[in-house]
Amino acid sequence: MTPAWAQRQAELLSDCIVSPDVFQHMVDRLSDFAVPYQHCLETEAGQHNVPLYLVGLLSHLDRKNAEQIAALVEVERLVMQAFIGTAPWDHRPLIAVLVGQVVERLGEPDGIIAFDPSSFPKRGTHSVGVKRQWCSHRGQVDNCQVGVFMGYVSRHDHALLDFRLSLPQDWARDAPRRQACHVPEDVRYHTRHEQCLEMLEAWGDQVPHGWVTGDDELGRHTQFRHELRARGERYVLGVPCTTTMRDLEAPLPAYQGRGRRPKAPWQSVRAWRQSLTSDAWTHLTVRDGEKGPIGIEMVKRRVQTRLEHKRTGPAEWLVVTRCLLADDSTSERQSSPNVMEHDGRYGYRYYVTPTCVAAVELEEPSLVELARVIKAGVCIEASFQRGKSEAGMDAYQVRTWEGWHHHMALSLIAVWFLIVRQVALKRK
Secondary structure: OOHHHHHHHHHHHOOOOOOHHHHHHHHHHHHHHHHHHHOOOOOHHHHHHHHHHHHHHOOOOOOOOHHHHHHHOOOOHHHHHHHHHOOOOOOHHHHHHHHHHHHHHHOOOOOEEEEEEEEEEOOOOOOOOOEEEEEOOOOEEEEEEEEEEEEEEOOOOEEEEEEEEOOOHHHHOOHHHHHHOOOOOOOOOOOHHHHHHHHHHHHOOOOOOOEEEEOHHHHOOHHHHHHHHHOOOOEEEEEOOOOEEEEOOOOOOOOOOOOOOOOOOEEEHHHHHHOOOHHHOEEEEEEOHHHOEEEEEEEEEEEEEEOHHHOEEEEEEEEEEEEEHHHOHHHHOOOOOOOOEEOOOEEEEEEEEEOEEOOEEOOOOOHHHHHHHHHHHHHHHHHHHHHHHHOOOOOOOOOOHHHHHHHHHHHHHHHHHHHHHHHHHHHO
16 A cells, blocks of 8 residues: 555544544554455455445445545546446455454354344345345335345454345346346345355354354244254244244143143243243343343243144254343344234243254253353344444445445455454453
8 A cells, every 4th residue: 555545544534433542543554454355356456446445434424335435535436336336356255354354353162153134225126136025124024135144243242254145036037137237147046044054154164153043034944943953053043922832841731541641732932921920030131232231031941843834843942031121122123023022011032942953962051151142143233233334334326246245245344344443452
């Protein structure tokens, strides 16, 4: 990076939205930070534009799209738009560098891999993958794109690692729209569960972890849970309040002496929760990001859930949490229907975790450990909030497949830069 650009970078970052302490280190560190990512690109123009775009994402701009960033860093508008929107560079090597850096700084054996879809409201129908679908950002069905993200949470911090654009089936089958948005020929429709498994397959061995977690969109699909168990993955996944289960610890009905011995009745997890007495709940205090200690009450029971076609699933632990509605930090995200219910005082959420993976029986997890994993989902929501508020994650104006992936990769890298500087300042 030339001295002239270093001086220009300092001028640009003087208006950055982060704190003054972090700003001072950003001025000195961004150039060195960008070097491994620049080396991933083959062209000199691409290498030159990586730090410029990162500066734009970290700047004071209220609209962090290619046009505005180009004006800020004094680059020709069409050059920056082409770099993000249509240039044929592969974002995946940059993600590989990102994953390696996150593992080096945050990795621990019982870390948590968290999968979470995030929506990006859009106008019109021409941007790649846009359709009317559940938009968690607005809490309703709306016109949006959806990305499926893989995050990592440890006791040190949390970061987003990788992502996939959720390409709806009607898009995958529409050749003219695919061509207009430059969707590669080898890209086919994949469910979001398949995309999560694909990312787990790509990074699971490299990223040290003891748990996998996700919301009810993943947990409600019993096949996804089966795939995780087959891979030896221990999970905590949300399930809807309508999930059908059988309490394996409940007293059995009296045996009449002939026929099959009776089993506990099938019921919804909501109905089971409503039958609990007040002394069934265990109170825990967990730390939830910047909001300080938060109280949560939990109950755990060994159950079986019902699979498709009324088949009986394997034994799992059902975990129910309740928080005072004023303290339920997870309510900041607009959940899909049947996820979080309340009785006017408490908000209730439901999760399942396996008793056996890859034919190996597991020790019963403690409520403290389960609470730690459940709160990882809140950390990933905080990562999305930071990306969208501080690094322009949702500010793009691109329609192409390449453009969405290029912008998203650089947004994740920009957020990671903020985390690196924050961690460094804490250590000092």
